[in-house]
Amino acid sequence: MKRWSSLLALSLCLLTIIPSDRAIESPHYTVALLATDFEIRLYRNSTWMSAPLQGTSFEQSTKEGFHRLYQFTRGANLNSSKIDITSLIVTSIVQSSQGPFRSYWVSFYLPAKFRGAPPQPNPELNLKLDEQKAQCVAVRKFSGFARDDNIDKELEALVASLDNYTSGRIIKDDKNVFAIAQYNASYHLSGRLNEVWLKIGFPSC
Ligand SMILES: *[C@@H]1O[C@H](CO)[C@@H](O)[C@H](O)[C@H]1NC(C)=O
Ligand SMILES: *[C@@H]1O[C@H](CO)[C@@H](O)[C@H](O)[C@H]1NC(C)=O
Ligand SMILES: *[C@@H]1O[C@H](CO)[C@@H](O)[C@H](O)[C@H]1NC(C)=O
Ligand SMILES: *[C@@H]1O[C@H](CO)[C@@H](O)[C@H](O)[C@H]1NC(C)=O
Numbered sequence: 001m002k003r004w005s006s007l008l009a010l011s012l013c014l015l016t017i018i019p020s021d022r023a024i025e026s027p028h029y030t031v032a033l034l035a036t037d038f039e040i041r042l043y044r045n046s047t048w049m050s051a052p053l054q055g056t057s058f059e060q061s062t063k064e065g066f067h068r069l070y071q072f073t074r075g076a077n078l079n080s081s082k083i084d085i086t087s088l089i090v091t092s093i094v095q096s097s098q099g100p101f102r103s104y105w106v107s108f109y110l111p112a113k114f115r116g117a118p119p120q121p122n123p124e125l126n127l128k129l130d131e132q133k134a135q136c137v138a139v140r141k142f143s144g145f146a147r148d149d150n151i152d153k154e155l156e157a158l159v160a161s162l163d164n165y166t167s168g169r170i171i172k173d174d175k176n177v178f179a180i181a182q183y184n185a186s187y188h189l190s191g192r193l194n195e196v197w198l199k200i201g202f203p204s205c
Helices: 002-022 058-073 151-166
Strands: 029-034 039-043 045-055 089-094 100-109 129-131 137-143 177-182 193-201
Touching: 029 089, 045 058, 058 089, 058 100, 058 177, 137 151, 151 177
Parallel strands: none
Antiparallel strands: 029 039, 039 137, 045 100, 045 129, 089 100, 089 177, 137 193, 177 193
8 A cells, every 4th residue: 555655656756757857958049030931040059969970961971970869868978877868950061162071960959957067978979069159040941851852952942032031131151051950750750840050140140
């Protein structure tokens, strides 16, 4: 009887703890401009854990980077801490001027409680703590899976919208650097949300 009541107390306790623990944290932003096919967001500074990679395929690099980050969150860190992975994965892409190789930087947003002193990743994972300053980002949403054969088209569409809408008022930071944000785990086959991000300079940012 006593055992059952303490089990019941424990499960009630878990029920109240899990929802807030599981709540997905994502980086904070305000919307500076909302147009029909894109928006401009001002992100606050944020802290990420990132896997740098070189490769020719966005999909392959994101998968590899995610695998390294996943091991880190499952305890491959010097504290053996488990970390709830936020479902937002951002792959920053630097286009190379020569050849098909690009640099990829696969990142996940660190939950607030790990920000001050996050557990050190095991060195063989080659992960980097990545502190991003507050920044202005132009965003275009797209559905389905983010793939090698659609991300560049989404970027072009974003750049076209920006150019049209603002007739040169917006300064692109560096058009060879952009990022793809993926919000859903890969087992979600429909209702997926992705975004292409481009850092920009914008008057109210
Ligand atoms: C943003 O910067 C402030 C001041 O430098 C710092 O205290 C805070 O932890 C930073 N926030 C994130 C999410 O890194
Ligand atoms: C990781 O372990 C070190 C040494 O035991 C400790 O000082 C630090 O606070 C721990 N960090 C976290 C995030 O648990
Ligand atoms: C260009 O921007 C104007 C508003 O400034 C909008 O009405 C028009 O639909 C846009 N054209 C394209 C092709 O996006
Ligand atoms: C995908 O993620 C977005 C943003 O978090 C969410 O609104 C949507 O419901 C998710 N889709 C699925 C199928 O879970």
